[in-house]
Amino acid sequence: AQSVTQLGSHVSVSEGALVLLRCNYSSSVPPYLFWYVQYPNQGLQLLLKYTTGATLVKGINGFEAEFKKSETSFHLTKPSAHMSDAAEYFCAVSSNTGNQFYFGTGTSLTVIP
Amino acid sequence: DVKVTQSSRYLVKRTGEKVFLECVQDMDHENMFWYRQDPGLGLRLIYFSYDVKMKEKGDIPEGYSVSREKKERFSLILESASTNQTSMYLCASRRGLAGTRETQYFGPGTRLLVL
Numbered sequence: 001a002q003s004v005t006q007l008g009s010h011v012s013v014s015e016g017a018l019v020l021l022r023c024n025y026s027s028s029v030p031p032y033l034f035w036y037v038q039y040p041n042q043g044l045q046l047l048l049k050y051t052t053g054a055t056l057v058k059g060i061n062g063f064e065a066e067f068k069k070s071e072t073s074f075h076l077t078k079p080s081a082h083m084s085d086a087a088e089y090f091c092a093v094s095s096n097t098g099n100q101f102y103f104g105t106g107t108s109l110t111v112i113p
Numbered sequence: 114d115v116k117v118t119q120s121s122r123y124l125v126k127r128t129g130e131k132v133f134l135e136c137v138q139d140m141d142h143e144n145m146f147w148y149r150q151d152p153g154l155g156l157r158l159i160y161f162s163y164d165v166k167m168k169e170k171g172d173i174p175e176g177y178s179v180s181r182e183k184k185e186r187f188s189l190i191l192e193s194a195s196t197n198q199t200s201m202y203l204c205a206s207r208r209g210l211a212g213t214r215e216t217q218y219f220g221p222g223t224r225l226l227v228l
Binding site (some may be wrong): 032 | 222
């Protein structure tokens, strides 16, 4: 069975500061890992994903995430926050069997001017 | 670009009404999903379908049913709406068979209020 834990339901950063959103997963098989972003009153949009290969994955809008198998983590980072980054972020895991994605409960990012 | 559309952005219904939420995708995806999203609970899977006329229960199917008569369309039905079904409903689609690394693509969501 898979599950996803996002530490911190609310994160606030100053504009220009580092963004770090945490995601840990549990999976009995090698997972596929995803980060999605949701802007107010919109659906979810893919930021980036890890399937195989390089463990540091770059996504849209300057975000990146690193898959660390030993820590079962897939934390999302961005070197310098922008006001437009304010949104809800979801980590998700999908196994290499089955059809389902398993989502974390989300982290709401606030960017302070 | 993959496009997933949902029939309504906002809906207001009364308790006991039958409610239909429609979702259409234009990329010939095999898999389609219905989630509900509530504050603090993230996304919870209601039902998914991996082929026409095929459906599987997700984590919270109670009070819901689904229909997939055509590959591009996946409908969520609330047989008798209740106030605890007030929520944001998100439809998603994905290419491929089980166990693929494909991305799920989401519609814009339907915000349902049941009075």
